[in-house]
Amino acid sequence: ATWQTICCYYLTPRRIRRIMARQGVGGPDPRFLVGNLPDIAALVSKTTSAGMVSVDHDIVGRLLPHYVLWSKQYGKRFIFWCGSEPRMCLTETDMIKELLSAKYTHASGKSWLQQQGSKHFIGRGLLMANGDDWLHQRHIVAPAFMGDKLKGHVRYMVECTKKTIRDLHAAVESGNCEVEIGGYLTQLTGDIIARTEFDSSYDKGKRIFHILTCLQGLTAQSSRHLCLPGSRFFPSKFRREIKALKMEVERLLMEIIQSRKDCVEVGRSPSYGDDLLGMLLAETQKKREGFSVSLQLLMDECKTFFFAGHETTALLLTWTVMLLATYPQWQDRVRAEVLNVCGEETPTVDHLSKLPLLNMVLNESLRLYPPASLLPRMVFEDIKLGDLHIPKGLSIWIPVLAIHHSEVLWGKDVNEFNPERFAGKPFSQLRHFMPFAAGPRNCVGQSFALMEAKIIMAMLLSHFSFTISVNYRHAPVNVLTLKPKHGVPVYLKPLH
Numbered sequence: 383a384t385w386q387t388i389c390c391y392y393l394t395p396r397r398i399r400r401i402m403a404r405q406g407v408g409g410p411d412p413r414f415l416v417g418n419l420p421d422i423a424a425l426v427s428k429t430t431s432a433g434m435v436s437v438d439h440d441i442v443g444r445l446l447p448h449y450v451l452w453s454k455q456y457g458k459r460f461i462f463w464c465g466s467e468p469r470m471c472l473t474e475t476d477m478i479k480e481l482l483s484a485k486y487t488h489a490s491g492k493s494w495l496q497q498q499g500s501k502h503f504i505g506r507g508l509l510m511a512n513g514d515d516w517l518h519q520r521h522i523v524a525p526a527f528m529g530d531k532l533k534g535h536v537r538y539m540v541e542c543t544k545k546t547i548r549d550l551h552a553a554v555e556s557g558n559c560e561v562e563i564g565g566y567l568t569q570l571t572g573d574i575i576a577r578t579e580f581d582s583s584y585d586k587g588k589r590i591f592h593i594l595t596c597l598q599g600l601t602a603q604s605s606r607h608l609c610l611p612g613s614r615f616f617p618s619k620f621r622r623e624i625k626a627l628k629m630e631v632e633r634l635l636m637e638i639i640q641s642r643k644d645c646v647e648v649g650r651s652p653s654y655g656d657d658l659l660g661m662l663l664a665e666t667q668k669k670r671e672g673f674s675v676s677l678q679l680l681m682d683e684c685k686t687f688f689f690a691g692h693e694t695t696a697l698l699l700t701w702t703v704m705l706l707a708t709y710p711q712w713q714d715r716v717r718a719e720v721l722n723v724c725g726e727e728t729p730t731v732d733h734l735s736k737l738p739l740l741n742m743v744l745n746e747s748l749r750l751y752p753p754a755s756l757l758p759r760m761v762f763e764d765i766k767l768g769d770l771h772i773p774k775g776l777s778i779w780i781p782v783l784a785i786h787h788s789e790v791l792w793g794k795d796v797n798e799f800n801p802e803r804f805a806g807k808p809f810s811q812l813r814h815f816m817p818f819a820a821g822p823r824n825c826v827g828q829s830f831a832l833m834e835a836k837i838i839m840a841m842l843l844s845h846f847s848f849t850i851s852v853n854y855r856h857a858p859v860n861v862l863t864l865k866p867k868h869g870v871p872v873y874l875k876p877l878h
């Protein structure tokens with residue numbers, strides 16, 4: 383154990399540093415055990431302590447000040463240290479595509495630090511799995527987000543959105559024309575994932591969503607200490623709170639799972655159903671060689687999808703409303719397109735492919751404010767990437783936000799809201815656009831999220847016009863996902 387600790391915290395990091403230095407990749411000097419974490423924390427807290435003076439989309443210096451500083455000092459590739467984990471910043475899109483391609487699906491994945499950090503939050507669900515476990519899990523869940531299954535969800539997405547629109551009308555009628563739209567959209571996307579994949583609802587799953595949000599914040603705070611050897615065994619206030627919340631969320635999930643099982647056992651239903659929960663439950667009965675879905679994995683998967691399936695989409699929608707509320711000409715153009723295509727009807731699958739302007743606006747919103755703004759990948763064996771030899775144990779850190787805001791890649795107007803840049807360009811052609819990551823380990827819910835976002839935006843635009851409130855304070859922050867710190871208050875005006 384002592385030898386392993388010395389290797390892990392001292393010898394291996396030193397070896398990696400030497401190998402990378404020989405290839406010309408340098409970086410800031412790390413401090414013993416904590417690496418550059420204190421420098422990063424100090425820089426970020428300085429840049430994010432106050433809001434921005436105006437709605438300015440030049441946010442890289444605010445959210446990634448360490449990236450700006452070190453890329454100026456050491457060049458586009460540099461190494462910094464999260465505790466004793468070396469991370470190489472990589473912004474060269476050809477090398478990124480290669481790393482994320484099928485060639486390296488097994489040779490790269492989520493690091494020990496990431497897995498430990500989210501152990502009590504989403505456990506070993508799809509987002510944190512590696513190697514063959516990841517492959518099996520991905521094969522099981524992917525069909526739930528494809529083809530006819532996906533099309534079948536349109537009806538539920540429309541129904542849930544109608545309810546939110548009624549709530550918004552009620553708020554306006556009661557004299558509240560100013561609403562914090564982010565809260566409504568988070569509830570709506572929560573309702574949609576609960577309905578479509580778990581045959582539940584936001585109200586039933588409310589406590590689950592709330593606990594997962596708390597767990598997200600707590601695990602982010604507690605993982606700051608993970609760099610100290612053995613720290614995960616020390617009792618602390620965070621860890622006690624995390625364990626209590628974990629137990630509560632698993633008890634609530636167990637109730638949903640048990641009620642589905644009971645339906646089959648008492649003969650009320652012939653199968654577990656064809657939504658995500660049904661597919662996962664069916665898997666628990668199968669015996670595959672070397673892999674089976676245990677009850678713990680089933681719960682980890684449910685937590686993963688409850689969390690990943692709503693927060694990111696709610697953020698995409700919230701930033702899009704903020705942008706359209708700030709750029710009324712674009713709001714009018716997209717509304718005209720929606721009214722022209724859908725008329726008085728609610729959106730259908732056919733309508734969705736005929737809304738290019740809405741698509742461009744969503745893409746531009748994902749470019750300026752990507753909800754997942756960083757992609758870390760640990761390399762598990764020595765690999766060759768472009769001209770670099772990457773040793774086992776090095777983490778590659780892909781700053782999606784910085785790539786999306788690179789003047790070299792996007793041109794002089796990079797920090798302006800200009801959806802026109804996406805006109806006529808299919809997703810596959812946009813090499814430096816990666817809001818959903820890329821390759822076989824991209825976002826499994828990408829089509830689900832885009833379909834949902836189009837339906838919700840189309841319906842919102844045809845019921846309300848919105849302008850940004852004087853109370854809006856532009857303050858993007860990054861707490862695992864890119865959020866507006868004080869929400870997005872807008873003034874709503876019903877159109878009918």
Ligand code: HEM
Nearest residue numbers: 508509690691694695698753754817818819825826827831
């Ligand atoms: C705008 C909305 C969304 C964005 C921007 C987004 C972004 C991403 C990104 C960047 C990744 C890769 C993360 C990494 O490997 O480190 C990812 C993975 C994932 N996303 Fe999403 N996502 C969105 C919506 C959704 C939805 C709606 C679901 C579920 C219904 C979902 C479920 C997942 C899962 C399970 C993974 C892990 C996939 C794997 O590792 O194989 N996401 N997402």
